[in-house]
Amino acid sequence: MQKVRKGDRVKVISGNDRGKIGKVLVVYPERQRIIVENVHMITKHQRATEKLREPGIIQREGPIHISNVLPICPGCGLPTRVGFTVVEGEKMRQCKHCGEIFR
Numbered sequence: 001m002q003k004v005r006k007g008d009r010v011k012v013i014s015g016n017d018r019g020k021i022g023k024v025l026v027v028y029p030e031r032q033r034i035i036v037e038n039v040h041m042i043t044k045h046q047r048a049t050e051k052l053r054e055p056g057i058i059q060r061e062g063p064i065h066i067s068n069v070l071p072i073c074p075g076c077g078l079p080t081r082v083g084f085t086v087v088e089g090e091k092m093r094q095c096k097h098c099g100e101i102f103r
């Protein structure tokens, strides 16, 4: 169970992108890293492939450490640290501000 899950809205709390809010696109649990929409854009040099005939420079999101973001609580709308609680046998997350329980 991760504190940050795919599809979450998160706020970046450190690094160059501090203050940005975006949606979590990918979670790499074993590396404790995530990719957040429009956060930590890196430049990649794209070689021509069969699909992509034109080589060039593309911008894409790079992974950031999970500790650099806070999930935004669906209850109070604030970036929050989360705790865990069990509801009817299922582990859920709980907002430390307002107590909202969410998946």
Ligand SMILES: [Zn+2]
Residues within 6 Å of the ligand: 073, 074, 075, 076, 077, 078, 080, 095, 096, 097, 098, 099, 100
């Ligand atoms: Zn909350």
